[in-house]
Amino acid sequence: MTKTRKKWIYFLGLAGVVGLLPLVVKGGYYLLVLNIIAINGLVVLGLNLLIGFAGQISLGHAAFFGIGAYLSAIFTAMYNAPPWPTLLAVMVFTAVVAYLLGIPTLRLEGHYLVMATLGFNIIVYILMVQMEYWTGGPSGFAGIPPLNLGPFPVEGDLHYYWLLWSFFLAIFFLSLNLVDSRVGRALRAIHENELVANAMGVNTERYKVIIFAVSAAYASLAGSLYAHYLSFISPKTFDIFYSVQVVTMVVVGGIGNLWGGLLGAALLTALPEVLHAMRDYALLLYGVILMGALVFFPEGLLPGLIKLWSDKRAAKLGVSE
Amino acid sequence: MNTNNTLLKLNQVNKQFDGLMAIAGVSFDLNSGEIVSLIGPNGAGKTTLLNLISGVYPPTSGEILLHGADITGMKPYQIAQKRIARTFQSVQIFQDMTVLENVLLGLHHRLRSGFVKGMLHFPGERREEQTAVTQAMDSLEQFGIAHLAERKADSISLKEQRCLEIARSVVSGPSLLLLDEPAAGLNIRETEEIAAIIQGLRQHGLTILLVEHDMNLVMSIAHRVIALHHGHKIAEGTPEEIQRNPEVVKAYLGGTHSAER
Amino acid sequence: MIWTQLPQFLVSGITSGSIYALIALGFGIIHNATGIVNFAQGEFVMIGAMAMISLTQVAGLPVPIAFPLAVLAVMAVGWLMEIGPIRRARSNSILILVMITVGASITMREAAMLVWGKTPRTLPSFSGDEPLVWGHAAILPQTLWILGITLLVVVLLGIFFNRTMVGKAMRAVAENRRGAALVGIAVYRMTLLSFVLSGGIGAVAGIIITPITTMSYSAGVMLALKGFAAAILGGYGSMLGAVVGGLLLGIMESFGAGFISSAYKDAFAFMILLLVLFVRPAGLFGKEEIKRV
Numbered sequence: 056m057t058k059t060r061k062k063w064i065y066f067l068g069l070a071g072v073v074g075l076l077p078l079v080v081k082g083g084y085y086l087l088v089l090n091i092i093a094i095n096g097l098v099v100l101g102l103n104l105l106i107g108f109a110g111q112i113s114l115g116h117a118a119f120f121g122i123g124a125y126l127s128a129i130f131t132a133m134y135n136a137p138p139w140p141t142l143l144a145v146m147v148f149t150a151v152v153a154y155l156l157g158i159p160t161l162r163l164e165g166h167y168l169v170m171a172t173l174g175f176n177i178i179v180y181i182l183m184v185q186m187e188y189w190t191g192g193p194s195g196f197a198g199i200p201p202l203n204l205g206p207f208p209v210e211g212d213l214h215y216y217w218l219l220w221s222f223f224l225a226i227f228f229l230s231l232n233l234v235d236s237r238v239g240r241a242l243r244a245i246h247e248n249e250l251v252a253n254a255m256g257v258n259t260e261r262y263k264v265i266i267f268a269v270s271a272a273y274a275s276l277a278g279s280l281y282a283h284y285l286s287f288i289s290p291k292t293f294d295i296f297y298s299v300q301v302v303t304m305v306v307v308g309g310i311g312n313l314w315g316g317l318l319g320a321a322l323l324t325a326l327p328e329v330l331h332a333m334r335d336y337a338l339l340l341y342g343v344i345l346m347g348a349l350v351f352f353p354e355g356l357l358p359g360l361i362k363l364w365s366d367k368r369a370a371k372l373g374v375s376e
Numbered sequence: 377m378n379t380n381n382t383l384l385k386l387n388q389v390n391k392q393f394d395g396l397m398a399i400a401g402v403s404f405d406l407n408s409g410e411i412v413s414l415i416g417p418n419g420a421g422k423t424t425l426l427n428l429i430s431g432v433y434p435p436t437s438g439e440i441l442l443h444g445a446d447i448t449g450m451k452p453y454q455i456a457q458k459r460i461a462r463t464f465q466s467v468q469i470f471q472d473m474t475v476l477e478n479v480l481l482g483l484h485h486r487l488r489s490g491f492v493k494g495m496l497h498f499p500g501e502r503r504e505e506q507t508a509v510t511q512a513m514d515s516l517e518q519f520g521i522a523h524l525a526e527r528k529a530d531s532i533s534l535k536e537q538r539c540l541e542i543a544r545s546v547v548s549g550p551s552l553l554l555l556d557e558p559a560a561g562l563n564i565r566e567t568e569e570i571a572a573i574i575q576g577l578r579q580h581g582l583t584i585l586l587v588e589h590d591m592n593l594v595m596s597i598a599h600r601v602i603a604l605h606h607g608h609k610i611a612e613g614t615p616e617e618i619q620r621n622p623e624v625v626k627a628y629l630g631g632t633h634s635a636e637r
Numbered sequence: 638m639i640w641t642q643l644p645q646f647l648v649s650g651i652t653s654g655s656i657y658a659l660i661a662l663g664f665g666i667i668h669n670a671t672g673i674v675n676f677a678q679g680e681f682v683m684i685g686a687m688a689m690i691s692l693t694q695v696a697g698l699p700v701p702i703a704f705p706l707a708v709l710a711v712m713a714v715g716w717l718m719e720i721g722p723i724r725r726a727r728s729n730s731i732l733i734l735v736m737i738t739v740g741a742s743i744t745m746r747e748a749a750m751l752v753w754g755k756t757p758r759t760l761p762s763f764s765g766d767e768p769l770v771w772g773h774a775a776i777l778p779q780t781l782w783i784l785g786i787t788l789l790v791v792v793l794l795g796i797f798f799n800r801t802m803v804g805k806a807m808r809a810v811a812e813n814r815r816g817a818a819l820v821g822i823a824v825y826r827m828t829l830l831s832f833v834l835s836g837g838i839g840a841v842a843g844i845i846i847t848p849i850t851t852m853s854y855s856a857g858v859m860l861a862l863k864g865f866a867a868a869i870l871g872g873y874g875s876m877l878g879a880v881v882g883g884l885l886l887g888i889m890e891s892f893g894a895g896f897i898s899s900a901y902k903d904a905f906a907f908m909i910l911l912l913v914l915f916v917r918p919a920g921l922f923g924k925e926e927i928k929r930v
Contacts, residue, residue, distance in 0.1 A: 112732065159915040165731075166674055170869040171914055173862070174907035181904040229495040236494030236501065237480075237487050237508075244470055244481050251468045254430060255544070256456035256485030265491060295862075299739055306736045335751060342743030346722045349737045353728030 062231055065314070069227075073220045077213060086212035088328055090284065093219040094277045096320040099304045100223075100230055100313060101273030106302070107311030108239060109266045110246030111161060114298045115172030118179035119271040121293030122149050123278025128199045128288055129189050138202050142279040146272045153271030157264040176295050183290040195289030202283045215284045222280065226273065230313055242266060246311070307348050309355025318357045381408045382444075383552055383583050384429070384460075389438035391421075391428055391607075398424045399435070400607040406552070411574065411584045413594045415618070416604035417627055422587040423465055425604070426554050429585075430462045431455040442552075457485045461545035462554035465587075467537045471530035475521065475540055478529050479512040482544035515547040516540075519573065535566045539573070546577060553577065555586045559593055571597050595619070603627065644774035646895040647888065652780050652849070653863075654887020655787040659842035660864025661871065661879035662794065663835035668874050669811030670831035672731050676738040677718065678839055679861025680745040685711045685840025686852040687753045690760055700763060708840040714745070715836025719829045742857070749854040757853040760844070783845045790841060791880055798876065807831065811874065866910050872923025881921065886910070 080086060098120055105111050126145040130136040160171045183190050190196055202209045202218065209218055233239050244252035245259050253259045282288050300323065308319020326344065330337040352359035384406040391399040399421045406412055414422045428435050434449040441447065442458055450458070461482075469478050487508055493501040516522040519539040524532050529540065538558055545553060555574070559567040571593050578584055588594050594601060594615065601618040603611040605627040611618055618624055660678055667675045688710045692703035722737050763782050768775040798804040809817040810827045818824050842860075843852065850856075867886045871878025886906055893905030913921070 106732075163914060163918050166668075166873050167869060167914055167918060167920070169674070170866065171911055174866070174911050177862070177907050178904045178911075181901060185900050185904075232497045233491065233495045236497070237484065237489045237505070238491050238494040240473075240477055240481055241484055243473060244484075247470045247472055248468060250432065250452070251464065251470070252481070253452040254432070254456060254462060255481045256453050256548075257481075258451075258453045269491065303736060303739065306732065310732070336747075339744060339747035339751065342740050342745075342747060346737055346740035346744065349733055349740060350722050350726045353726060353730060353733045 058235070062235070066224075066228060066231065069317075070224055073224065077216060083212045086216050088325060090212060090215055090219050092321050092324045093216075093223040094281050094284075095301065095304065095324050096223050096317050097226060097277035097280075098274045098301050099308070099316045099320040100227060101270030102301050103305045103308075103311065103313055103316040104230060104233070104242070104273075105266055105270040106305050107309075107313075107316075108234065108242035108246060109263050110249075111263055111267065112169050112302070113172040113267070113270070114169050114295065114302060115174075115176040115179075116270070116274050116301055117293045117295060117297035118176040119149050119153060119274035120278040120281070120297065121179060121183060121290070122152065123275030124282040124288045124293070125183060125190055125196065125278075127279035128196050128282045131283075132196070132199050133189075138200065138283060142276065142283075145279055146275045149275035150268040150272040154264055154268040157267040161260065161263045161267060173295060173298070176298050180290055180294050183293060190290070193290060195287055196282075197287045199282050199286045199288070201286065202280075209283075219280060219284065222276070226276075227313065227317070234313065238262070243311075303345060307345070307352075307356055309357045309359075312355060312357055315355045315357035319355070322356070382406070383408045383442070384585075385441040385444075386429075387439045387441065389425075389428060389440065390436045391424055391433070392436045398607050399428065401438070402604070402607070402609050403438075404602055404609065404612060406583055406585060408551075408583055409578065409581060410599045411578050411586060411597055412600045412602060413586045413588055413598035413615075414602050414604060415588065415591075415594060415624075419606075420604040420627075421607040422604055423556055424607075426462060426556055426585070426587060429455075430460060430554060453485070459548070459550040460552045460554065461548065461550035463538075463541045463545055463556055463558060465556040465560065467534065467541055469529045469537055469540055469544070471528070473529055474526055475516065475529050475532065476509070476512055476525040478540055479515055479544050479547050480508055482515075482547040483508050483512060486548045512547060515543045519543045534561055535569070538562070538570065542573065542577075546582065550582065552583045552585065555584060555588075557587055557589060559588060559590050567593055641773045642895060644772060646891045648774045648776055648780065650888035650891030651884060652783055652887070653846075653890065654867075654884035655783050656842050656846045656860070656883075657863045657867040657886050658880045658883025659787055659790060659838055660860055661868035661883045662790075662876065663838045663842075664864055664868045665874050665876060665879045666807075666838070667831045667835045668868075670807060670827050671723075671734070673734045673738065674865065675832075675835065676735065676861060677742040677745055677857075678835065678864060679857030679859070680742050680749070681711050681715065681836045681839025681857075682843035682846075682860050683852060683854065683857035684714055684745065684749060685843035686760070686847040687749060687758065687843075687854075688840070689844045689847070690753070690758050690852075693760065704844060707844055708837050711836040711840035711843075712833045713836075715832035715834075715839075716829065718836075719832035723828075723832070724825070742861075746854055746857060753854060755854065757851040757856075758847075759851040760847045762848040777849065779845075779848045783849075786841060786845050790838060794838075794876065803830070866907065869920055870910055870913060872920030875920070875922040878920055878922030885921075 076089065080089065098116055102113065102116055105113055123145055126148065127138070127141055130141045131138050156175060160168060163171055184193050209215060241252065241257045241262055244255065244257060245262060249259050304319035304323045305316055307323060308317065309315025327337060327341060330340050333340060348356060382405045387403050389399055389402045390397070402425065414425065416422055427433060429440060431450050431452040431454065439446055439448045442460070447455060447458060470481065487504055489501040489504055513522060513525060516525055519542065521536050521539050521543070524536060529537070532540070542558065558574070559570050562570065567590060574584060574586065575597055586594070586598065598615055601613065601615050602609060603618055603621070603624045610623045610627060611621045613621070660682060663678050663681065664675060667673065685707055688707040689703055692698050692706055693700060698706070718741055722741060723734060726734060726737055762777070762779040764778045766777065768777050798808055806817065806822045807827050807830065809822055810824055814824060863886060867883040868879050869882070870886055871880070871882025889909055890902050890906040894902035897905055
């Protein structure tokens, strides 16, 4: 099937780029940015499944990201738990929390759903700040042990580059598969018209809650990896600004387009770094660029650019539609 | 008459919206293999009745039985799993999806692959998808729109959309099909094509409950007609009996004239 | 012991609640005209306060003149926001428009930082700081100003929406956009008006609260969040709901801080908000829509 082949070609292309980048990119700082892109990319991936496919908006994903990071940190640093099993257990735990939260929350619609997820994020944030004994409070949690692969410790930005991007690619591939399956179809149907999807035999409430839990698990995984990578976390990383930021990445890249989501994550993670030289004007420009991207490419940068390109090509060939 | 092949039974079904009685004590039976038409002036409660049977909302009181089993208050997806399929008054297709994907959604509850299988694309999952695609294409073929399979669903004509909606609802092999004004907005020739399709479905053993304004269509294909007015059942009988029924005539003349053609 | 503090908590709850109510009203007005959540609502509040500070302390204008000027300035900001990014957006998707307001919020916040700096600023109270003691509660004169001005805004809005043609037209747009357009209401003008009006109300909230709480360039976010929560609590888009939701949120927060722990006061308020939503998914005064097929 051509569609499947296309997916493989693009995916292998991406894997190739990821494999070759370290040859070109030297220096810890650039690798750090690339690694953060992989982490944000994971969160955005899950969120895109939720927003772009099931049509449900969450402004609380920083909370799931934070739960992953803090629980991994607490269990491995304070109780010497082995990192990998902990990471997995924390993922499952976060998914269960999201599932239970989702049952009443996803019955809400539109702004009410946004508020409920936002409220959850704020509550989790306050717990992070206040439960000082476990979390270290506002000053953060330091000394999180690094990950290891069997006897080999994962150390330094380059090691983590391979680890984080392997994770990203694997989950990205699974997500591409999911989108192109019975479940993906049902999710898109829910997005377009929940009632009709239900009449087609789709248990819409169950699907919404499960995809919410899945996307929370992605965020939790990203959070655990983040904690082990940087060895230090503080509540500020997990406040609602991060939630807003990841939703922005989804929207700017292209809602419902997983490749677009990756582009959005890459651009919006790198943009503040690029703008850093502008000092006090950096965030101002960020805001202006964000507005511009949304005003002129509302369908997302990737779909928008593809359309521009094919329009141009059509014009060149003298094809008009 | 022949109670042993009663497919669907409505028993004293009521529905209230904010104190307004939309359906009042409606009872009737549907027998396997018949085409029954539901008629009535605008606002008589026809679509509400379909929504009650298909589980869009629960009745305020009364019961709905399928093969003698209570299905009152079930959710739409559960009703769909009980092999009751429906179409909608204003065409409700998934416009951002292809024609083929729309029909595949009609097969959703017949397929099994869930999240894990979908992510891993196990061979079994791929086989299931392949079979489903074949089945969906057969259905599109049957309704003469197979050539549109890869088109986006909002880019095809209204008649093709209606055919698509019917294909989507029957592809899973339901036993009861609820059709809500399948000929609305179509011209005379297209309406005849839809009539032929409906009769063809019945020959495949489907039972059909048809809400329709077009009296010519109703009279030509329905075995039995049920007339609603202000949420009450005012008459039931053969098309000829209904046409002569003074109550029905009064309801229509007293109501909106646009209802009749 | 602690019960004697109850009136004091009530007073401070109603004070901050009034501000939440004003912000919630701003959210509601834009929502009713356009269906979008304006994330820059908090920045309207902040810029209103900052403009007032500049007008009184730099330009040296007296309060009665500076107040309306500051309000007008923020109305102009709302106007610019609507004729700029909102109107030029090549999409009418609610989500896109909402995210554009997020961009606008960041832009305004950072611009404000460049103009007014990072240090929190304050305004003198309108009429002194000598508290009026009343039983167990001490009331600042500024609190009375806040209550009075909030009440005035609510009454004026009530008259506007119920007695004037333009107000009725805005309500018609909220009820049914297409229907309103069909009877000849210029919907886009109502959209513009909603941003201008919300800007004005936001500015009022910022100006009257600053003497008590101070104001910094980044304060808008939390204020918007509370106002949004108040609007949701009352039922999004309902004017009565916005006022009741704002007051309730303020009182809950104040009691939570007083009786439980001030560290958890926000957590407490949002916890109750979530519980309310789970029981009444459309808020206290919101209408649940019946789905049509």
